[in-house]
Amino acid sequence: xxxxxxxxxxxxxxxxxxxxxxxxxLRAKICKVRSxxxxxxxxxxxxxxVQKLLRNPAQVPTSxxxxxxxxxxxxxxxxxxxxxxxxxxxxxxxxxxxDPSPTATVTNLLxxxxxxxxxxxxxxxxxxxxxxxxxxxxxxxxxxVLKVHRHTVPSFISIPRLERVYLPRxxxxxxxxxxxxxxxxxxxxxxxAKPWKKSSRAVLExxxxxxxxxxxxxxxxxxxxxxxIDFLREKLGLVGxxxxxxxxxxxxxxxxxxxxxxxxALEARYVRLEWADGxxxxxxxxxxxxxxxxxxxxxxxxxxxxxxxxxxxxGRVETVLDRLKVDVSSKSP
Amino acid sequence: MARPKTVRAPTTASLPHNLRIPSTxxxxxxxxxxxxxxxxxxxxxxxxxxxxxxxxxxxxxxxQHDDKVDDExxxxxxxxxxxxxxxxxxxxxxxxxxKREVLERILEGDWRHGITLRQLAMADLRYMDDxxxxxxxxxxxxSRIDTKHKKSKEVPSVDWSSSIxxxxxxxxVQALQREISPLVKAHYHLARSATLPLTFLRIFVVDxxxxxxxxxxxxxxxxxxxxxxxxxxxxxxxxxxxxxxxxSKATPSTTSAATDTRTLQRLVRDSIPKAxxxxxxxxxxxxTSLAAKNLPTLLALRGPGRSTASNGAxxxxxxxxxxxxxxxxxxxxxxxxxxxxRTSQSDQADDKxxxxxxxxxxxxxxxxxxxxxxxxxxxxxxxxRFGTLGSSLTPAPxxxxxxxxxxxxxxxxxxxxEEDESxxxxxxxxxTFTGSDVIAGIRKLAELGIVDPExxxxxxxGEEGVSVATVRQGRPLQKDK
Numbered sequence: 001x002x003x004x005x006x007x008x009x010x011x012x013x014x015x016x017x018x019x020x021x022x023x024x025x026l027r028a029k030i031c032k033v034r035s036x037x038x039x040x041x042x043x044x045x046x047x048x049x050v051q052k053l054l055r056n057p058a059q060v061p062t063s064x065x066x067x068x069x070x071x072x073x074x075x076x077x078x079x080x081x082x083x084x085x086x087x088x089x090x091x092x093x094x095x096x097x098x099d100p101s102p103t104a105t106v107t108n109l110l111x112x113x114x115x116x117x118x119x120x121x122x123x124x125x126x127x128x129x130x131x132x133x134x135x136x137x138x139x140x141x142x143x144x145v146l147k148v149h150r151h152t153v154p155s156f157i158s159i160p161r162l163e164r165v166y167l168p169r170x171x172x173x174x175x176x177x178x179x180x181x182x183x184x185x186x187x188x189x190x191x192x193a194k195p196w197k198k199s200s201r202a203v204l205e206x207x208x209x210x211x212x213x214x215x216x217x218x219x220x221x222x223x224x225x226x227x228x229i230d231f232l233r234e235k236l237g238l239v240g241x242x243x244x245x246x247x248x249x250x251x252x253x254x255x256x257x258x259x260x261x262x263x264x265a266l267e268a269r270y271v272r273l274e275w276a277d278g279x280x281x282x283x284x285x286x287x288x289x290x291x292x293x294x295x296x297x298x299x300x301x302x303x304x305x306x307x308x309x310x311x312x313x314x315g316r317v318e319t320v321l322d323r324l325k326v327d328v329s330s331k332s333p
Numbered sequence: 334m335a336r337p338k339t340v341r342a343p344t345t346a347s348l349p350h351n352l353r354i355p356s357t358x359x360x361x362x363x364x365x366x367x368x369x370x371x372x373x374x375x376x377x378x379x380x381x382x383x384x385x386x387x388x389x390x391x392x393x394x395x396x397q398h399d400d401k402v403d404d405e406x407x408x409x410x411x412x413x414x415x416x417x418x419x420x421x422x423x424x425x426x427x428x429x430x431x432k433r434e435v436l437e438r439i440l441e442g443d444w445r446h447g448i449t450l451r452q453l454a455m456a457d458l459r460y461m462d463d464x465x466x467x468x469x470x471x472x473x474x475x476s477r478i479d480t481k482h483k484k485s486k487e488v489p490s491v492d493w494s495s496s497i498x499x500x501x502x503x504x505x506v507q508a509l510q511r512e513i514s515p516l517v518k519a520h521y522h523l524a525r526s527a528t529l530p531l532t533f534l535r536i537f538v539v540d541x542x543x544x545x546x547x548x549x550x551x552x553x554x555x556x557x558x559x560x561x562x563x564x565x566x567x568x569x570x571x572x573x574x575x576x577x578x579x580x581s582k583a584t585p586s587t588t589s590a591a592t593d594t595r596t597l598q599r600l601v602r603d604s605i606p607k608a609x610x611x612x613x614x615x616x617x618x619x620x621t622s623l624a625a626k627n628l629p630t631l632l633a634l635r636g637p638g639r640s641t642a643s644n645g646a647x648x649x650x651x652x653x654x655x656x657x658x659x660x661x662x663x664x665x666x667x668x669x670x671x672x673x674x675r676t677s678q679s680d681q682a683d684d685k686x687x688x689x690x691x692x693x694x695x696x697x698x699x700x701x702x703x704x705x706x707x708x709x710x711x712x713x714x715x716x717x718r719f720g721t722l723g724s725s726l727t728p729a730p731x732x733x734x735x736x737x738x739x740x741x742x743x744x745x746x747x748x749x750x751e752e753d754e755s756x757x758x759x760x761x762x763x764x765t766f767t768g769s770d771v772i773a774g775i776r777k778l779a780e781l782g783i784v785d786p787e788x789x790x791x792x793x794x795g796e797e798g799v800s801v802a803t804v805r806q807g808r809p810l811q812k813d814k
Binding site for chain 2: 038039042043046076077079080081084087088099100101102103104105113115122123125126127128130150151152153154155156159265266267
């Protein structure tokens with residue numbers, strides 16, 4: 001027995017290898033079909049007719065009298081869809097979370113979930129912020145203030161800075177109003193657009209809405225910037241069919257002569273450009289998608305004309321290549 | 334190649350890139366010998382690349398006339414053209430052989446006139462790319478020194494982007510050189526990491542410019558004189574290979590007048606924030622009590638990504654392991670964490686992820702459904718405490734964890750925060766965990782039932798993301814208190 005085993009492992013039969021390959025591919029196919037089946041069943045359970053049927057059990061046909069057996073599933077599916085609808089529609093949703101640590105001072109956390117939709121129609125990994133309610137010791141009495149406990153926001157968006165403005169705490173301020181106790185309620189009642197307008201009156205007001213709004217705006221702006229850069233790269237043909245970046249030796253774009261365009265860092269605030277004739281450039285993207293500033297340097301110093309073409313004409317980043325095209329065609333004849 | 338004797342005066346110039354180290358130096362062979370055969374070949378091709386070959390020209394036959402060495406005695410005859418040298422390495426690439434062969438060809442053949450400092454730096458960085466755990470890194474946080482603190486609060490800016498100094502690597506090196514050149518003679522090499530989102534700066538510190546007798550060749554390949562600084566993309570952190578200045582108290586050696594490598598390293602470290610600062614925008618470096626051998630760990634715990642501020646129990650949020658995208662019709666309780674992570678990681682590669690499903694099914698342990706209720710309960714507790722940390726899903730190994738416990742003996746949870754009464758009889762207990770992955774080890778202990786997953790304090794789950802902590806009543810003490 002042992003000898004046969006060793007023989008098999010020593011010289012793998014090509015036929016056997018082929019069979020193994022076939023087996024694994026079949027297994028993968030089964031998995032694929034199975035997950036598809038799961039998605040389809042869940043979608044089916046969430047459809048309107050099924051959900052309606054559940055709400056009016058009187059209409060259930062007698063042939064489907066086993067609906068009682070599957071009703072937990074349908075209920076779960078219904079709850080899931082409605083929370084999904086909220087996430088899609090409002091983008092920011094809240095949920096409770098319990099800190100499992102036995103040594104934590106505050107175990108009940110307020111979770112915020114932000115969903116951002118990107119260019120390909122998919123949603124990114126949700127961003128979370130977990131807020132902790134802390135008693136604040138002020139002269140006016142003890143009250144609860146919110147504080148950011150944990151978050152998954154990329155670190156180039158400064159959570160401490162946002163927190164300082166929208167969720168100020170007692171010891172950062174000199175004023176001790178006792179209005180902060182109902183900070184949340186007040187924030188909702190107050191005009192959420194301009195929290196700093198009334199900062200002279202009540203510094204301690206915590207504005208959770210404003211916090212979420214600004215944070216979401218910053219996150220969406222970041223995704224829009226990366227999307228805009230991806231869009232430009234696709235237009236230039238710098239991205240291959242499968243979404244993978246092409247190797248370095250790409251031929252320059254015919255109209256503009258650009259050989260490379262990429263974000264300078266993860267934050268995608270600055271974009272670096274390279275032309276075939278050796279000019280290099282860099283432009284700054286604003287949150288609104290406008291080319292704010294541009295610098296192009298060639299062998300003979302700054303290329304002001306290209307810079308103006310990039311920032312001029314409304315400055316939209318999506319059309320920056322068209323403007324450069326016009327610029328090139330007007331220069332060459 | 335003996336240079337004519339010249340008058341030596343201290344200058345503030347950095348060491349030139351093309352300063353050659355004699356290739357006979359044994360330490361040079363040692364530091365190049367750390368590399369694998371493939372890495373050596375890649376380096377040789379890189380050096381012979383059209384863009385680089387002017388910086389590191391190989392030894393050719395045309396160089397021979399001013400050398401009186403008998404060529405026949407040498408095992409590697411000099412090539413006629415660069416093309417020929419390239420072909421020699423391509424031949425080596427094609428056939429299998431020992432690493433020794435390539436190394437000897439480089440040192441005794443094509444670069445027998447010496448390896449430049451820049452070549453050595455490239456070799457070192459290549460080694461770092463291949464072995465990301467070869468050095469111990471300390472994470473430091475860049476924080477802005479805000480002089481007008483109060484004023485800036487009254488007028489909230491609309492710019493919420495973090496205070497990351499916008500760094501042009503070349504400009505930074507210039508500024509750094511301006512800072513330290515009166516005190517330190519050094520060689521600088523900047524490179525982008527091939528595998529990680531990092532920019533490396535390798536500073537090779539030789540000496541102070543005033544004490545510059547002729548250096549022996551040995552000193553140039555001395556790895557203790559090399560300082561690495563890594564700048565991760567888009568986040569206010571800097572990683573250095575300089576060990577934390579804990580030993581600074583024990584350096585009364587002022588007599589040796591700033592020539593030992595320690596002092597020179599400290600000088601470099603102090604000048605990093607100054608070089609990053611600009612008028613009206615000053616930065617300082619602050620310790621973040623994290624040091625680890627693995628660069629990916631540092632990137633996960635002090636990097637630009639999601640897991641910087643949520644670890645331990647909260648790593649489920651960082652990895653988005655409990656809920657899927659809002660477009661997923663499946664209720665999230667029916668989808669395993671692995672699937673959630675995988676789907677959100679590879680949004681585009683649908684086909685790939687489906688083939689993965691069969692291979693990576695339930696990596697840890699048997700299905701919870703088949704376990705006895707007690708085990709099931711423990712597993713649930715472990716999952717809730719550790720999140721995805723320490724499992725095979727998110728590898729961010731911490732190789733060392735130092736904990737100082739400040740609890741008085743027998744003190745219960747109900748003891749209030751009166752600190753002064755316990756000072757006198759405070760037994761300080763220091764715990765040090767070392768290993769390839771400390772948090773995964775604690776998780777395994779909990780799985781085996783040795784550690785109670787429900788009652789252990791949060792520092793055991795890696796929640797704070799630190800490698801050094803002082804703990805009182807299960808909670809790490811805040812630095813700023």
